[in-house]
Amino acid sequence: MATTTPPGVRKAGPKHGPADPKHGTHGHHHGGAPAPMTHRQILEALSGLMLGMFVAVLSSTIVSTALPTILADIGGGQSAYTWIVTAALLAVTATTPLWGKMSDLVSKKLLVQIALVLYIVASVAAGFSQNAGMLIACRVVQGVGAGGLSALSQVIMAAMISPRERGRYSGYLGATFAVATVGGPLIGGVITDTSWLGWRWCFYVVVPFALIALVVLQKTIHLPVVRNKKKVDWLGAFFVTAAVCLIMVWVTLAGDKYDWMSWQTAVMVPGAVVLAAIFVLVEFKAAEPIIPMRLFRNKTISITSLASVFVGVAMYSGTVFLSQYFQLSRGKTPTMSGVMTIPMVAGLFLASMGSGQVITRTGRWKAFLIGGGVFLTGGAALLGMLRSDTPYWQVAVYMALIGIGVGLMMQNLVLAVQNQVAPKDLGSASSLVTFFRTLGGAIGVAALGAALSSRITHYTKDGFAALGIPVPASGGGESGIPDLKKLPAVVRGVVEGAYGHGIGDVFLYAAPFAFVALLLVLFIKEVPLRTNTGLQQAAGAAEGTPEPAPARASATISQPALEPELVSAAAGAQSAAAYATAGTSPYGEEVPMNGSMIHGFVRGADGSAVGSATLTLISLQGRQLGRALVGPDGGYSLAAPGPGSYVLIAAADGHQPQASTVVVGDGPLGYDVMLAGTSGLAGAVRAAADGQPVADAMVVVTDVRGEVLATAKTGESGTFSFEELTPGSFTVAVNAAAFRPVALPVEVDGQGITRIEVELASGAQLQGVVRAGAEHRPLADARVTLIDAAGNVAGTATTGEDGSYAFTDLDAGDYTLIAAGYPPVATSLSVDGRGTDGHDVELGHPDE
Template identity: 75%
Template structure:
């Protein structure tokens, strides 16, 4: 895809992501005002934030897995529709409970937008080039983060609008995003049988919910060491173990456990948990600090968060550009961990009267750390996985980041409630009066403008000091994230996008264009003034090949121009002048072609015919438990029985054969411990035909035939095996040691007949694993 096509496609994604982040930051600024209106204290504040994060956490891997199976475009549109409906309903909320329920649905939609934006970008753009475009997503995050508090503050401070418009204002943006996505996203749809892992989604949600309820209420509603703790914590652990068991058995798990065999994926996932704690602490608790600790209006609190957002914007954009140029990314993760830790630790030193310039510097450091780590952790994972796991792996990082954020916000919110109560008690004690029952962490969030001056000062001091403690608690988690990224091994970034990898484009072919210095300027189909080369691109059958890429290079290998064929297959590209050049044409489902063209002083007409490519790929699984079967032999034969291709499945049970001719073939598969299977397959004229093969376990039966008083092994005895219907399932003749064996049996009832002496018939049942030691004794009646 050209730069222009990529930016057009990303525009809808960035707008959708902007909507998700904007509503979140608008709400975080308006929450003190909202809860003062509909009722609710620090606990309600925490749960309104946490409910959305929990929904994002539970559904992100589900969205990611579904994107590997069905239309990515349809999924992102569905996420937007859910988001619109939830936002409109939230605007009518009458109490904190209704608002929390709406935030759950908003979180489901936001989980889809967050996960799918990364997945779709990975499908279109190679890891080497992705840093540049990840910077654009980071910039979108930054603009929405700074715009949300400003818009939310203005709406909340405007009497004729009111806080409910904080939810309504995002709806037009979401509707525009729907239209833009429909026009700009054009990705191939994977069509195959799918089975969504609803059971896994249930158990991971249940485990996280139970853990978060415990974290939120422990130390407030009941002691940390109490019977509730002894029930909830082991219960969450058991639910987590059940989730792991379900994922190990699931045919299409939402979190493929095999991904964690890769050390980079394991370390980035663990690091994302701790980054989430520090990241969401900064974005959700800063507004409270400015409004309740420094008595600023919602609009002004939004303005005062600009340094953090500016740091995030600059760090994500610049790091993305540098990564694209150099291909080196680990240094930015390490530096991000240092900035994140420093920013959180320094914010732990602030008070309600700390000079703003100091707060601005500390928040900027926090923003720089977030900007360097957030997108680049995803990039590190995407660079490590195969294209079929791109959605699952991308959503994995987002899942663990939001999981850390959800648990972190819940835990830090509970700690904040406790610290505020503590500091307000100290404040009232210093005045020599008891603290009113309506004050403290459990009370409704205060409206400072309505409080007497002494009470307002106590409240500001309590919130200023309490929120600083929260950042101090978050700093060790940021430091752990820094330690983890130190051990991540830096792997050179791939130069082929997800779709190119699926189509089998070699890395060096994709790299060639990326390494040309003129590629960026020419990628937008800006043709140079010169002599035109034009014509049409068609397939072997004469049909037009739309969207074929035609590239003009010099004989020295320098890229001179590039064009994309129109819907009728026509193309036009300008050469610098008369001379000899190389014209390269490539299209998905076709063999690339390079030809030498000689350009004179007149426009040159040059038609291109591309031959189609076809192939066969698939996966072999056990029928009983859907576990992939490794080292299975796969043989492809034609209608005459001629062997065309053979190969063995890999560790994931996958196999592939490239450049097969179109036609009908027979695929035979056999593996140790399974019954062989053969099935017909129709391979199309272009593209990869994908199949799934299921193998049944093959049972076996063996034993020894003995005869005589001394029960000696009997040689040359005939053994016949009949199935339950009386049909002969197999025959065997014993050797010198008297043994016999039958393999590749179906589980069921059988009759074993041995002869050589008077025959003996024995009934038996063979399970799916077979059996050993079915010995038979023969003898004359008088014996």
């Protein structure tokens, strides 16, 4: 019979020291959870993250205005222009999940510092580029660093700030994004237009910002250091990178180097699909996958990830191709092209800051996603009408719409996902949205860049044909990025018209993608934002303390942390409230409308009704006030004596009991209960030699602190079982007579029985007594050495007062036993491995 720690009883954990006012995140409350950081502490910690984000965004935008000048200097056409942008996006896309996963395993602070160092080295190298190929290679390394900065900024912020408050601070990151977006083109334009600096300083100038960010991060970020020996899924990282690279090469070259319907397409597209399928299979089998496939069982995460792909297409097309439009279609300098994109950045800034503030106050976020989809779609469609002579005020309005759409969607998509995952998946889930957004952006920019090259060539030929003159070699298209100042007036007019019309077509192609993103966010279910930070949730999960659910009505709720796929059940309170409004309980009974009623639903871990539950209402002094059985649909109603605070206890077979504090006011209180299912551990113990079951083996289960939780002995069939174990990591130790003991780690899932099989190797024992002298008395302090057949020392022992010695855990086989004290005696013997062998030793006296 197994003995376990009773459900609901938690072993006392280690005591924590006092809160550290400097670090902020080290304080504790509510049973050991980290105390919330103050507004000042959060801003100090975010300052380094915002600098890192500023550096990452600046690297992209500062180059965009300088690219026409750069390629005119080092050589390269429209494909080179596109690949300088998409190379960085590709690196960001491929490495974002890896950064996110590593943040779940090792120090987040160390990772973001490594990302900054990579970025600094790549930026300096890019400044020395002599050709387009070298610049593209440096941009890849820059993208690796920028991917870490983007992903880790979201992860660290989620660890420090609760989802409810995160909207406010996400606005700060959005504002940083906006400032870098508008500042980059301006700085890049000024550097490019300054003769004594040159375009190479577009890469050097970001280095001081990165160095400052390194120093600030070291001083302001203080997060618990994770000590985790789990391995990173490098195989998954390889296959996802290979799949993304192959599909990007295809969309970049198709329609230019070869037809869309060609043998290259027939090889590359299926190849990318196969690589993606292998990646999915690897993730299902990996112990620590880069992208845990189970996350996609959550509808919100699946929809949000897919929507992010289409948002990325529309978002990056605006930031990449507008610089080309202003310089190559309107003849503006790099500096002025940066100035003219301010309306888009202003829209992004205002939308990001404003939506973050409103979300923090109201807890409502879905309306902003829908609004963002509307603005993004409308802005892209209107920019599809661009021509070289379109009035600037119209272009400014269209850009502002794009900016508002991006500002409303970019951070809030991440927020929607972070609100629905457990602390252990925070890094992976946060990077998931960034991964799909940059994946959409990378593929979109590559595809739209290829389309732009084709459209420019088409419009250029049409323009020269209309004038009745041949197409010059430098007339546009893939021959190179033209220098408008060097072109004759007639040729310049044709090239400007071709770029204006072609870039308008690019936005027209991007508009349907934005519309698909809008349709997808309509299906996202809005879940109230939680009020615990990632660190608090992790501390609660580690120590077994309940996690407060989102505040609702006047209840103070204490519930276990929910897995992503379970949070949707929180919406049940609205259904329960409908019963109270109608004046009936879930079963049609009269509900007293004087306010002393608690009603709602009891649901299991999968969101289904727990019809076997019993609820008990007690006072804070422990007196029972009411009791109710849950109906088949999980609904319940309980009458309370009047307004006040009470304790509601819920229990059901197969589930962990739960106690919650509820505050009843003057009106009926809708309160749902979520019961986590119990889990179990079962298995069999067998002999390694012949696979036969081992009876009467002692099986002991200990927790991570080494405390014994349960013990049991195996039956005749060698089986054992433990019921009602809480999910988590345990150590199972097994020992049996004539066998070597063994210990192994076990992860018990949250639902169902986890099954294991333990093999015990034979462990023979050899013991005996060493005697000496004529009277054959036991000899104390004699040295006994056991040597195996290979000549290795299997063990040594010194006899006690009774002359006895013993060797345990021996393999079956031949040994040599040497006993010394008097003249040594060596004896050959065999150990059969089926129990205890006895062998006494007689030593002769030298005088005998």
